[in-house]
Amino acid sequence: MVQRRTKLNLGNSNIISVNSKVVRSVNRAMILNLIRERQPISRIKISRISGLNKSTVSSIVSDLLNEELIYEKMKEDQNIGRNPLDLYLRLGKYFVGAVNIDSATTRFAIADIDGSLISKSSVPTESSNPEGFVEFCMDNLLGLCEKSSIKNLEAIGVSITGIVDSKNHIVSFAPNIGWENVNIGAIIRKKCPEISNVSVGNDAKSSALAELWFGKHDLNLSNFVFLSIGPGIGSGIVVENRLLEGEYNASGEFGHTTLFEEGNKCVCGNLGCWEAYASERATVARYISKVNNNSGKSVDVIMQDIIELALNKDKVALETLQETGRYLGIGISNIIKSIDPHAIIMGGKIIQVWDVIYPEIIEIVQKRAFSGNAKNINILPTSLKVRPRLLGAATMAIKTIFDDYKITA
Amino acid sequence: MVQRRTKLNLGNSNIISVNSKVVRSVNRAMILNLIRERQPISRIKISRISGLNKSTVSSIVSDLLNEELIYEKMKEDQNIGRNPLDLYLRLGKYFVGAVNIDSATTRFAIADIDGSLISKSSVPTESSNPEGFVEFCMDNLLGLCEKSSIKNLEAIGVSITGIVDSKNHIVSFAPNIGWENVNIGAIIRKKCPEISNVSVGNDAKSSALAELWFGKHDLNLSNFVFLSIGPGIGSGIVVENRLLEGEYNASGEFGHTTLFEEGNKCVCGNLGCWEAYASERATVARYISKVNNNSGKSVDVIMQDIIELALNKDKVALETLQETGRYLGIGISNIIKSIDPHAIIMGGKIIQVWDVIYPEIIEIVQKRAFSGNAKNINILPTSLKVRPRLLGAATMAIKTIFDDYKITA
DNA sequence: ATATGGTTGGTTGTTTTAACCAACTAACTG
DNA sequence: CAGTTAGTTGGTTAAAACAACCAACCATAT
Missing domain, CATH: 1.10.10.10 (Winged helix-like DNA-binding domain superfamily/Winged helix DNA-binding domain)
Incomplete structure (x- = not known):
């Protein structure tokens, strides 16, 4: 190159x-x-x-x-x-390695340059010793290569929850796994000196990149926001085909914008963050409080349970998710007014109940949109068939093969 | 060129x-x-x-x-x-024309390529006949040229309140002056066919451009948000030295993001917009309601009156502006979390009482900032000595002389 | 004072790279 | 075999790189 x-x-x-x-x-x-x-x-x-x-x-x-x-x-x-x-x-010639480090699980994949995943594996995330764990990840990745008889990788991409200095390949601040200023790039270069292209990025941002490169929509997406709805809410902002990183690599933290003065307490310490209303964590909490109020006995559920219940027409689950939809709509309206994207693409478990949440989201957004054009906004579930965060890691790596200087007018 | x-x-x-x-x-x-x-x-x-x-x-x-x-x-x-x-x-050789069309006043200037304004004038805005008024503006501009013995203009820049399709030089939607789909570019080209470079842009966005090109800060500004606090709140987002226009040219409408569910009614029709709390209009309304409550008799003031009162230590005016400062802080916190800029630069009458509002703003922002780096945010009044919107129009024009393709990595 | 070496700034003539251009060949249809 | 579209070849041109040079200054030795 x-x-x-x-x-x-x-x-x-x-x-x-x-x-x-x-x-x-x-x-x-x-x-x-x-x-x-x-x-x-x-x-x-x-x-x-x-x-x-x-x-x-x-x-x-x-x-x-x-x-x-x-x-x-x-x-x-x-x-x-x-x-x-x-x-x-040409496929089958150049391959990249992808690693997604999540709070609970770390996933690996080998990908071809068209984004197709050749082989996959996963391990529980072991965050106590960052350097050791990253090296362990590399061993896993090389193991996958061997299994698929792939001799070498052109590039490696790592996506991770938290604030990432992508330029210097450093995880600045990842509270979910307790990492601070971990130079993943240096660790990988030391462990695998033969691999010259290493990319490290935030998981939601890299998901946005995956959607940009490999998403299948009718739209010609070049300006959009990818919303990653998980326990928290992350996002990646794409403007003119480029990720908006932010001066301190912290752009797109819509999850912690204040929507309700003096509202619910958020994990970040502030009150009334969007995330405290529209995330999985908030949805589960709201569901539990509803059920507890109704039945008097306490329940223990996770997001997937609520989704399954809703798919089976459970009334409380449906009501809870519809509320989440409305809260999503409020935050999305603000994003639209801030960024004016062509589309909002959503990822996360909740898109399994798209038919439940979408009508709520769009109703709020239409009501609040104030300009003619903004009413044309496209709000869509991700078109990716594999986990966006893992494909995002692969995409960062693939990007190093395809991208170079760009000229803009 | x-x-x-x-x-x-x-x-x-x-x-x-x-x-x-x-x-x-x-x-x-x-x-x-x-x-x-x-x-x-x-x-x-x-x-x-x-x-x-x-x-x-x-x-x-x-x-x-x-x-x-x-x-x-x-x-x-x-x-x-x-x-x-x-x-x-070299100064004194190439000149550009600048026009800022505001709801009440339209201002003109001839500028040298370093952004210095050679001569200025203004007229009341006459919005009922867009084509006629734009032609009238050109006559005014050419009159200024003659007065300054300037033979021809290299470029013309027009900044205007409202949503502007800068690529096609069209004012899409300017509710303040009642214009819709006015092709300013075409009108100017017809009126002044000898001038090849015409730029048209939103006033807040062009102010941001002026700050980028001619602002004097210690910071190396390349990522920032310019906030224009007037009767409403407009903004221009600059990312990596480029204006973020938005898919439908409506980026940066932070003024209409919802901060208070079921809050004050905004001119846009929705409830609880930031603008309904932190703009001049909101500040004036809040001041009036305070005074009316205290004295029982109704008063009629404009923003500048409140500022003067505050400068003379009037208690109610100070209290009102401090409240505005806190509301500004809430909105700015959300902008920081959304965009992660290096700085927020503010323009508008209110910066005359910077010492009154800044402590309120920064207190709120520091409290709400959640990442270490975000606490380093710079919140500053504009460094421009002339009206940002007018200099912004000039800057758009000057930019056509200096800018060309750019290569990015 | 004046010659001289050292240093930095800028120019000139040649080489290299890569895009452009025009004429060509290749391969197909009716 | 004319007409048409796709792709190649060999020569031309534009512009940056390179290397050798000139220009202008300083410090110092004589």
Whole structure:
């Protein structure tokens, strides 16, 4: 992969100068991404779409063929003239490793460059010794490789709950597992020096990335917010196809915005956070208090129980989830007004009862939306078929293969 | 100025291919901006900062000298070796026009490329006939030019209250002046066909741009939110030196996020919007209700009156503004958690009583900030000495002279 | 005072890279 | 075999990199 020139951030402009190598790298990345997104696609179509001369396209495509990142195949049923040579991503050649470290479970996967997961495994998260656990994770990942007869990994991506300094591969603050300033990048580089591309990111942000790269919606998503509804609420904000990281890597903490002055106590210590109303934790608490009030005896349930009950038309469960839907709607309205995204994509167990929550969400949002365009907002469950946070880890790794400099106007 | 290649937005990547002209244009823009931000600066320093070879820098600088965008001057007091030739922006050569259309007043200015305003004027806003009024504005602007013996304008920038489609130069929705889908760009192009660069933008967003380009803070601002506190509350979000526009050009409508369920009625029709508590309108209403309760007789004041009273230590005015400060703090806390900016920059009449409101704001924010880093947030009054909205219009225009493609990693 | 080496800033002529261009070949249809 | 579309080849051009050079200054030795 191409070596990058030093990037100097000076005042109001990110200064990156351009030389011929950067030019090639930008155009190569652009063509490779076009093939990824539009396959099958011919050289001539790439030329017309990109504006690059067809001989330039041929030259870059020839490089990509040599690198075995793509392959070509004659198209048969053309109407007139010579048939184009369709280009496709080549699978089965380059692989990446994905790790998702969650408070309870850590999951592993090997993924191909199209985001398909080749093999998976998981272990309980052992957070007391960060360095040892990350090394243990790498052993697990390499074990998966061996099992699948994969000799080496192009890149590794790690997604994790908490605030992550992705630029420096450091987990700054992960209260759920008690980690602070853990340099995951350094640990991995030490353990696996042969793997040059390591990415580390927040789980909700990486889920957003997975949705951006591998989501299947009718929309052309480039501006959206991915909402990860779990015990808490996390999010990833995507603006013009890029993740908004935040100055201190803490963007998208909508879960801790105050919606109710003097409201319910949140795990963060403040009162009235959105999370204290719309998260799984809040939903479960509300359900329990309802049942306890009704029956007098205490119950012990988890989110999945409430969902199953609702799917079986249990009245209290349905009522509880509808309330959660309304609370979700309130917070989502504020997100829409803040960011003005094209869509809100939701992930988490709760999307199993989409039919229950969606009408509540959209009613609130429509009522509160104040501009004509904002009423067009799309609120959708994630289209991903595998766990977004794990695919997100894979996506961060895959991104290092496809991405390079980008040029913007 | 350099002609741009067609930009095709396709799925998840903005496709811009690169050829040698784009390369030159990127490097030229980078050097020109370096001179703008760091002047005086020598060729050799530019070379070292940018990574470009010094011969390349010399070549581009020679172009800029020919275009008379910059000038050079020998530096005298060097320690050792040949003295560098310091490069400076050349003023008095290229000018831009700025128009700020507000609900009551429309202001005009001619600005030099360093953002200094050469001459100014204003008229009452006449909103009933948009096309006629915009043409009238152009006549005013050209009149200012004549008065200052300026032959032509390089660019024109128009900032306006409301939702603006900056890409297409259309005012989509401006309820304050009753405009809807007014194609300002087309009107200006028709009226002044010789002016090729026209920019149109929301007033708060353009204020943010002005702060980004011409603000004087100790901070290196590249991620921040500009809050414009007027009768309502507008904002401009800057992420990595770029304005966040929003899918429907409606980002940053924090003023209409709900902070109080079932709270005060807002002009937008909803209940409990931030704006209904922290804006000038809300402040004035709160002050009036306090005074009426105390004295029994009704009063009629405007925001500036309350500010003057507070500056003269009037107790009720101070109390009212302190309350506004606390409400501001609540909303700002939510912005910080949503966007995670490096700073919040505030504009509007209320910053005249910064000493009154700041302690209230920061107390609330510190209490609610939940992550270590977020506690470092900078909340500051605007550093701009002229009206941000007018300078913002000028900045949009100036930006067209300096900006071109940018390369990001 | 003046020559000289050391140092920094800037220019010039050549080389290299990669995109562009125009003419060509390839492969297909009717 | 003409017409059409896809892709390649060889030469051209633009621009950055490179290396050698010139310019201008200082300190110091003579």
